Amino acid sequence: MVKEKLKIIKGDITTMAVDAVVNAANTSLLSGGGVDGAIHRAAGPELLEECKSLNGCATGSAKLTKGYRLPARYIIHAVGPVWRGGAKGEPQLLASCYETCLELALQYEIKTIAFPAISCGVYGYPISQAAVIAMKEIADFLEQHDQIEMVYFVCFDDSAYDAYHHALDSLNHD
Numbered sequence: 001m002v003k004e005k006l007k008i009i010k011g012d013i014t015t016m017a018v019d020a021v022v023n024a025a026n027t028s029l030l031s032g033g034g035v036d037g038a039i040h041r042a043a044g045p046e047l048l049e050e051c052k053s054l055n056g057c058a059t060g061s062a063k064l065t066k067g068y069r070l071p072a073r074y075i076i077h078a079v080g081p082v083w084r085g086g087a088k089g090e091p092q093l094l095a096s097c098y099e100t101c102l103e104l105a106l107q108y109e110i111k112t113i114a115f116p117a118i119s120c121g122v123y124g125y126p127i128s129q130a131a132v133i134a135m136k137e138i139a140d141f142l143e144q145h146d147q148i149e150m151v152y153f154v155c156f157d158d159s160a161y162d163a164y165h166h167a168l169d170s171l172n173h174d
């Protein structure tokens, strides 16, 4: 029952006591605004030190660090695409972000993971379209791998919360 493992909540991802929280980072991995800034502030300066050693990250991919002062054990830094109208590979790149995060989760024996709406802030990806991609990628992955027990979609605003519920309702999974 994949749908039972998908939880949409409102809140601040930095407070989530899960095995891993996902960050919406940029290719430098050296922190920025939005959820990235919030995660770096909450995790403390050691996080930036580890990020400096990673040599950045390609768009559509992700890299893992420790969680430092966060309740979460790990942080998976994912780099989503900047929205340029939708015909520049944005859907594939966004899907690839989610997939890479989930592959890393498998590798690090992560059972609970929380995602923000990657690319839906500064990067301008329309939340209704991004939510469908996120839900589908995650549901398909959970169908194939039963290690992950719970996935949280952490929404900072009502539009994300509504978009995820809509995407969940239209999912072709139990």
Ligand code: AR6
Pocket (backbone or CB within 6 Å): 011, 012, 013, 014, 024, 025, 026, 031, 032, 033, 034, 035, 036, 037, 038, 080, 116, 117, 118, 119, 120, 121, 122, 123, 124, 125, 154, 155, 156, 157, 160
């Ligand atoms: N908890 C959960 N969600 C949050 C939080 C939070 N504490 N703060 C913001 N959001 P954004 P992007 C939501 O802009 O679009 C950074 O500067 C926010 O409402 O953080 O992928 C990076 O360094 C939105 O729905 O990420 C990159 O340069 C979502 O998180 C760039 O922004 C993502 O918004 C990445 O842009």
